[in-house]
Amino acid sequence: MTLGEIIGAFATDEPPLRIEAYDGSVIGPADSPLALRLKSEKALQYFVTAPGDLGLARAYLMGELEIVGVHPGAPHDVFGALEVFRKHMTRTPDARTMLRIARSVGLENLRVPPIPEQEVPPPWRRMLHGMRRHSKERDSQVVSYHYDVSNRFYSWILGPSMTYTCACYPSAEASLETAQENKYRLVFDKLRLQPGDRLLDVGCGWGGMVRYAAARGVHVIGVTLSREQAEWAREAIAADGLADLAEVRLQDYRDVPERDFDAVSSIGMTEHIGRRNYLDYFTRIESYLRPGGRFLNHCITRPDNSRVTKAGSFIDRYIFPDGELAGAGTVHAEIENAGLEVVHEENLRQHYAFTLRDWCANLVEHWAEAVEEVGEPMAKLWGLYMGACQYGFEYNKIQLHQILAVKLGDRMTWDVPLRQWWEA
The missing domain is CATH 3.40.50.150 (Vaccinia Virus protein VP39)
Structure with missing residues (x-):
């Protein structure tokens, strides 16, 4: 499968903006004023290992995902586009498609890549640190x-x-x-x-x-x-x-x-x-x-x-x-x-x-x-x-x-x- 086909497998309908992958594959409307560009294999790793908003955020913050077609200092356009994209990427592929994706991606790309330093641990790990949810210390x-x-x-x-x-x-x-x-x-x-x-x-x-x-x-x-x-x-x-x-x-x-x-x-x-x-x-x-x-x-x-x-x-x-x-x-x-x-x-x-x-x-x-x-x-x-x-x-x-x-x-x-x- 091409990267475009892999991304398309998670889409509920046609992506609302053009998606360009590093392997040259493209999906989405050709006349879209915005394009989401996956710059490397790591961009796909982030998306596959954390589908949805978390993976998108990780890829963007780590510089593996970019929006082209807008001024680089226009985050309201960039991030609005990412949010629209995320809302269309909520389908869970069937088992056969997931197997094809796994084979195409390769086991080496199913590991979680480095995450941004701003990310805090998940809630269960925060609990393990001994701070009860909404205690005074944790709220502070x-x-x-x-x-x-x-x-x-x-x-x-x-x-x-x-x-x-x-x-x-x-x-x-x-x-x-x-x-x-x-x-x-x-x-x-x-x-x-x-x-x-x-x-x-x-x-x-x-x-x-x-x-x-x-x-x-x-x-x-x-x-x-x-x-x-x-x-x-x-x-x-x-x-x-x-x-x-x-x-x-x-x-x-x-x-x-x-x-x-x-x-x-x-x-x-x-x-x-x-x-x-x-x-x-x-x-x-x-x-x-x-x-x-x-x-x-x-x-x-x-x-x-x-x-x-x-x-x-x-x-x-x-x-x-x-x-x-x-x-x-x-x-x-x-x-x-x-x-x-x-x-x-x-x-x-x-x-x-x-x-x-x-x-x-x-x-x-x-x-x-x-x-x-x-x-x-x-x-x-x-x-x-x-x-x-x-x-x-x-x-x-x-x-x-x-x-x-x-x-x-x-x-x-x-x-x-x-x-x-x-x-x-």
Whole structure:
């Protein structure tokens, strides 16, 4: 079998882009503006030994796979193309075809080639290292792995707001900074915060929500497990003259001693805590609130409530180890099970596609600086991840939901207006 025929055996239909192999074989549409090129036998080894997104990622990061037909510094095009390709490579060939593939490839090519240094061990090996999934120690290490890369690197991708969560676009043409400011405005207004109120921001990142609320007279505590995020946020708070109102701690959300907050915001945090811990998480949130307090949960979700919640191999091994997603209905139910009453919910899926579009464009603009700061493999990894996620939000593979809830007092009435009180 030619390499093109081998690749074609895994395809559910005609590949959406041209595939060129080092043996000269070609499959896919001849007029495709993009071509995926397997540069050597190792590219095939990666694909055969780890079919799907993990093998593709390994081959690309190790330089054995490339996309031609686009500018080399355009990762949003490259990685979007890889994600489209991966979605079409999900068929398992029958036994006879697999035998032919094995004979064509040769036993020497069925061994796993060297893997990129950024790849973390599979979940079962992480368990063997003695750290229970979602224990405080393991969560701290996972967060550090993802976020303590380089604040400079993140600033080139995220822009001046240093906000690593879905923005809210007043229009599709709005700038990323306008949309991020609008997101913080939306969360602030939904929580009905007033000067003098007390806000806890769980998983505060680089302190965007903390600084937005403090600038409007709210007393805010933000917590994160990322040392680099905490240091950056503290410097920004001091530079803004908000130290008397805002504090960012390097602290696990389970260790916050204060209570009776007027509001709690959780923006991009639920993805990290694990499906089995939802009830405990939201119960703890409930305990932080005063009667009548408000809670805003902003998180990535699946489009249904029946699928496996663990992340795919690529995301788990390279981006968010131990990350898990559930459907918005599941999140909604567990918030209610924790004793909070949900009063509003909305899906911002398309807004996250726009956000990722703009992050990818930022990476393109600062590609040379990013490569110099963190190395080409890491820059390629982030482009791959963001391009795949952009595809996921565009095609409803994943969603982004905001859920607003209230902690009822003894009178069991809302401490909020009867109808929506914020502008969309």
